Amino acid sequence: MPLYEYTCRKCEHSFEALVTSRTVTAVKCPQCESEELDRLIGLPAPGRVAESKPATNCRGDGPPCGAPWCGRKG
Numbered sequence: 001m002p003l004y005e006y007t008c009r010k011c012e013h014s015f016e017a018l019v020t021s022r023t024v025t026a027v028k029c030p031q032c033e034s035e036e037l038d039r040l041i042g043l044p045a046p047g048r049v050a051e052s053k054p055a056t057n058c059r060g061d062g063p064p065c066g067a068p069w070c071g072r073k074g
Contacts, residue, residue, distance in 0.1 A: 009036040 008029035
């Protein structure tokens with residue numbers, strides 16, 4: 001079940017709610033009971049990096065990323 005973050009348009013209270021296909025229309029603000037909500041866009045949880053594989057990036061503190069636009073060389 002996805003966990004979504006909402007902000008109420010009436011009282012500006014922010015909260016999280018577990019949402020299923022059955023409960024998506026039943027989400028209400030826990031403070032004022034309003035159904036006028038904005039669902040915030042969340043970022044996915046970062047994945048685990050394998051210990052045997054170093055992190056790659058273009059900042060200069062790791063090996064080059066290998067992207068065609070990356071100017072860094074190994």
